[in-house]
Amino acid sequence: MKKVAIKVDQVVKNYGNRTILDAMTLDVFEGETLVILGGSGSGKSTLLRLMMGTVKPNGGDVVAFGKSLCGMDEAALEDYRKSVGVLFQSAALFNSMSIKDNVALPLREHTDLPEENIDIQVTIKLEMVGLREHGEKMPSELSGGMKKRAGLARAMAMDPKILFYDEPSAGLDPVTSAEIDELIMAMNKKLGVTSVVVTHEMDSAFRIADRMVLLDRGKFIVSGTPEEMKASEDPLVRQFIYGLTTGPLTDRKRTGGYERQLMGEV
Numbered sequence: 001m002k003k004v005a006i007k008v009d010q011v012v013k014n015y016g017n018r019t020i021l022d023a024m025t026l027d028v029f030e031g032e033t034l035v036i037l038g039g040s041g042s043g044k045s046t047l048l049r050l051m052m053g054t055v056k057p058n059g060g061d062v063v064a065f066g067k068s069l070c071g072m073d074e075a076a077l078e079d080y081r082k083s084v085g086v087l088f089q090s091a092a093l094f095n096s097m098s099i100k101d102n103v104a105l106p107l108r109e110h111t112d113l114p115e116e117n118i119d120i121q122v123t124i125k126l127e128m129v130g131l132r133e134h135g136e137k138m139p140s141e142l143s144g145g146m147k148k149r150a151g152l153a154r155a156m157a158m159d160p161k162i163l164f165y166d167e168p169s170a171g172l173d174p175v176t177s178a179e180i181d182e183l184i185m186a187m188n189k190k191l192g193v194t195s196v197v198v199t200h201e202m203d204s205a206f207r208i209a210d211r212m213v214l215l216d217r218g219k220f221i222v223s224g225t226p227e228e229m230k231a232s233e234d235p236l237v238r239q240f241i242y243g244l245t246t247g248p249l250t251d252r253k254r255t256g257g258y259e260r261q262l263m264g265e266v
């Protein structure tokens, strides 16, 4: 039996009178790379934030490593948030700090480790992402891809069991984006880190995924291996993964039903 790392259990998330996630259920298994697909505004980032414990559901629960996030007090939630790694779109490095200091920051903030231990940890993490020689540099001296790698080193600083990536290759050229994919896979395969990756780049999704889910109108409509997704006959899945210009997604937009639904009118 595969062990469940995170269980999203009948989660409802509303913003105002709009239901973004509608009784959503999802298991993330330990050690897998799960890719979450979905149109822009479909709730992918919201779902990640729910799993990271930074957004609270209006209904249902998120159970992470056997513990209910809804049942946790603020201190326990804070500990949980420290135990997960996060790499968002903008690597969100502090521009006034060297790369080394950026990676050291979570360790300095959240642990009592002496500086020499922190230094070793930082060197290991920078080596892992191929930036060991660049630790003294400032973020402004790095390319977009190197900044993402530095962000990944920082996300790994506390040795998380699970890493959340929100569109990690957004804004990168295809070669750099493929390099980031390699790193995501390396973290997963070499270190056994469970990875949840939101992306809308299909090449990347098919490269890294053990399993994929497609989010639409507040629910998952399919889940499967990359091969199963490619073989799917569902018109929506086909339109999404092959980027077709005609299909249910575009029909919905054309008739305005999509907007009306987003506004909570249908």
Ligand SMILES: Nc1ncnc2c1ncn2[C@@H]1O[C@H](COP(=O)(O)OP(=O)(O)O)[C@@H](O)[C@H]1O
Pocket (backbone or CB within 6 Å): 015, 020, 038, 039, 040, 041, 042, 043, 044, 045, 046, 047
């Ligand atoms: N804090 C918020 N307050 C109000 N609406 C929000 C908030 N965060 C996200 N939304 C809305 O929820 C929907 C889903 O957002 P998001 O999860 O960011 O989608 P995705 O990442 O799939 O593009 C969007 O329509 C967005 O405008």
Ligand SMILES: [Mg+2]
Pocket (backbone or CB within 6 Å): 044, 045, 046, 166
């Ligand atoms: Mg998003």
